[in-house]
Amino acid sequence: GEDVEQSLFLSVREGDSSVINCTYTDSSSTYLYWYKQEPGAGLQLLTYIFSNMDMKQDQRLTVLLNKKDKHLSLRIADTQTGDSAIYFCAAHPLFSGGYNKLIFGAGTRLAVHP
Amino acid sequence: DGGITQSPKYLFRKEGQNVTLSCEQNLNHDAMYWYRQDPGQGLRLIYYSQIVNDFQKGDIAEGYSVSREKKESFPLTVTSAQKNPTAFYLCASNHPGDYGYTFGSGTRLTVV
Numbered sequence: 001g002e003d004v005e006q007s008l009f010l011s012v013r014e015g016d017s018s019v020i021n022c023t024y025t026d027s028s029s030t031y032l033y034w035y036k037q038e039p040g041a042g043l044q045l046l047t048y049i050f051s052n053m054d055m056k057q058d059q060r061l062t063v064l065l066n067k068k069d070k071h072l073s074l075r076i077a078d079t080q081t082g083d084s085a086i087y088f089c090a091a092h093p094l095f096s097g098g099y100n101k102l103i104f105g106a107g108t109r110l111a112v113h114p
Numbered sequence: 115d116g117g118i119t120q121s122p123k124y125l126f127r128k129e130g131q132n133v134t135l136s137c138e139q140n141l142n143h144d145a146m147y148w149y150r151q152d153p154g155q156g157l158r159l160i161y162y163s164q165i166v167n168d169f170q171k172g173d174i175a176e177g178y179s180v181s182r183e184k185k186e187s188f189p190l191t192v193t194s195a196q197k198n199p200t201a202f203y204l205c206a207s208n209h210p211g212d213y214g215y216t217f218g219s220g221t222r223l224t225v226v
Binding site for chain 2: 008031033035040041042043044045048088090092100102104105106107
């Protein structure tokens with residue numbers, strides 16, 4: 001079946017790098033996404049990577065994709081207190097039952113402390 | 115600016131009452147979605163609609179109903195049949211070929 005798994009919690013010191021990991025089961029996934037959710041708010045698309053890419057960098061964000069192991073990671077460089085949020089990994093299966101289906105992980109809560 | 119508007123932001127309901135959550139988008143998106151979010155459980159799909167006057171059940175549709183009479187609007191009714199309705203509800207939309215979904219800011223429903 002389709003599943004996306006993430007660890008639930010990560011704590012880092014301000015200024016350090018954060019690495020949030022995600023695994024997915026559907027090898028047909030064409031796009032993989034990272035969303036950020038601040039308290040009481042909706043989800044904001046941070047970045048995405050196409051399945052034929054290994055890496056994508058966007059300012060402080062680096063996404064790494066290991067398609068063989070179905071493993072995705074999001075690295076945030078120089079983590080700031082404003083990065084404290086829940087981060088969701090999502091996969092877009094190629095065969096999605098006739099609609100643009102995204103499978104979301106449970107979210108990783110990132111806590112940044114001084 | 116284009117976006118998705120969910121209202122109200124907070125909603126309180128007495129047990130046994132139906133309540134309707136509003137979701138409106140001006141992005142001209144064909145597809146709209148409703149998700150429920152509970153702590154530590156991520157997002158669960160309630161209903162989705164790919165086109166006006168058509169919608170499909172998601173993974174947890176029991177106790178919920180929707181309508182899609184206009185492209186811009188996809189209201190969700192939480193009925194008294196929903197046993198545990200207290201949650202954060204998120205509406206999303208997209209267009210075929212889009213990267214991911216655009217989300218609204220959510221409605222927190224509390225049953226009192």
